[in-house]
Amino acid sequence: MTFSHLASRLDNIAPFHVMELAKMAAALEQQGRHIIHMGIGEPDFTAAPLVIEAAAKAMADGKMQYTSATGLPALRAAISGHYKQVYGLDIAPGRIVVTAGASAALLLACAALVEKGSEVLMPDPSYPCNRHFVAAFDGRAKMIASGPAERFQLSDQMVREHWGEDTRGVLLASPSNPTGTSILHGELGKIIATVRAKGGFSIVDEIYQGLSYDEAPFSALSLGDDIIVINSFSKYFNMTGWRLGWLVLPEQLVAPIEKLAQNLFICPSSIAQHAALACFEADSLALYEERKNEFKRRRDYLVPALVELGFKVPVIPDGAFYVYADCSALSDDADRLVKDILNQVGVSMVSGLDFGPHTAQTYIRLSYATSMDNLQEAVRRLGQFFNKK
Structure with a gap:
């Protein structure tokens, strides 16, 4: 054929x-x-030893059925607790959606927000799949050349200069792949304020946020409840092949994203979810x-x-x-x-x-x-x- x-x-x-x-x-x-x-x-x-043990126990106990499309309640609560412990943020578990990796999280976010002809601003250089997630829903990534002066990231000035009639939002990553650089907290706040004033969306990929070396870690979630944050168990938690990540969403986006997740993925891996609970153990x-x-x-x-x-x-x-x-x-x-x-x-x-x-x-x-x-x-x-x- x-x-x-x-x-x-x-x-x-x-x-x-x-x-x-x-x-x-x-x-x-x-x-x-x-x-x-x-x-x-x-x-x-x-993966950490306790995570491997938890996966084996989940299989031995027969915990291999579908879960809710938004993830195990216990895991959503554990992620919420992690935000409190590390960042001092109170993130309601109901705003957290567990996904089949950060890729699924980005796919779901773009499915909910990107329409034909939508333009999304992101820096050049940036992770190539990000622009392809936008393209998959017939949107267009507008790549803005960024160099050492901007830490290879978008600046607020860039967002202001390049925002156009079809622009719907920004897709950022901090720290970034490929550069390993973060957006400074003050600059990120300016960018999000500008996007908010224009009625756009801000998606911030934080899958490397746990691997920040030189300053106290911070999350874009500290800048408002309207920000969409992507994270993953792959990098800091060393679980690449387990395909498990999460979204933190504004409350009004949870139901639409859940509907999409039900249809596109049914649920993330149940075994990986049960195993990931052990990521938050002290050891x-x-x-x-x-x-x-x-x-x-x-x-x-x-x-x-x-x-x-x-x-x-x-x-x-x-x-x-x-x-x-x-x-x-x-x-x-x-x-x-x-x-x-x-x-x-x-x-x-x-x-x-x-x-x-x-x-x-x-x-x-x-x-x-x-x-x-x-x-x-x-x-x-x-x-x-x-x-x-």
Whole structure:
């Protein structure tokens, strides 16, 4: 059977080059090469022991049926308690919707808010799937070039200058993938106030918020009850493949999102939800903080090492586990550079190609979600590569 006609919206969905590089790296590994993976943003840590035990117990106890589309009440309450403990915020459990990963959360938010022709502002560079979620509902992501002066984020001035007749809102990420940079609290407050005054929506992706290193963590939820926040168990809680995340919503959006979730997903994984309850145990939280400190140690090693190699790191990442490095002094083609490095010395990284045209040719993203031994070996190999040139 052949398909002669595909939905035109597919024309607005670009290939995910990060995954293509991962396939290239896997092919080299199959040939017997040792590859150091600094491409995909996945913690090298696995789920905490208590989480694994809770998953096994849930299966042994037969807790594998559908849950409510909005998630287990106990898990929604636990997430609410986490906001109180970490951020000092009183978030009603009823405003929290558990989702099948942050991707499902973004999909649901865009399904509820984006219409044909809607324009959503986001920075260039930003996580590529964010613009594709908008495109999936026939909206249009307006990518606004952002550089080191703005921490690769949107500023309030940018939002004011680029807000147009079809603009419906902003989609932000703090800390961000690919840059690891956060929007400063005062600037984020200005952006949200501007969007609010224009009657628009503010979606803030906070999946890396737990991995903030240099300042006291804060959530955009502290800036008002009308903000939509995305979060996930993948990064800080080290549960990538479990596919579990959540939304915090204004009260009036809970029922519409629940209706969508019922139809599109039925519910998130019941086993993952029962397991995630153990994330909030004291022993688990202590372990996550130890791992967070290890990520910070890796960052503090990698950034100066890259500078020594000839890269520029104009903004020190304050969160997540990425360094966004300017390679323009070393190459005029970032995509070709990362492929040459992979093939010649076996270090897998990604160019700025996925993240928007503004930095596509001049920046590479490196993930330090791998061991310190691997990072040190990667730096040694990069030195070997550049000394050969």
